[in-house]
Amino acid sequence: MEVKIGVQHAPREISIESAQTAEEVEKAVADALSGTAALLTLEDEHGRKVIIPADRLAYIEIGEPATRRVGFGAAL
Structure with a gap:
């Protein structure tokens, strides 16, 4: 799943593809805040x-969680 993080005083956001679930990411953010x-x-x-x-x-x-498509039908 893609997670985008905005950081104060930084010109660009941080974007990562995480294997963590949305609930795990939410809990980590809630704990930090x-x-x-x-x-x-x-x-x-x-x-x-x-x-x-x-x-x-x-x-x-x-x-949302990204599903990976493999093969020639990936562009559909």
């Missing part, structure tokens, strides 16, 4: 972690 965690930590599909200070978050956009 409530003060339970000082950092928002998300993991992409390749196991790389993105760590952002919670006080710098501007917005989070959680997309």
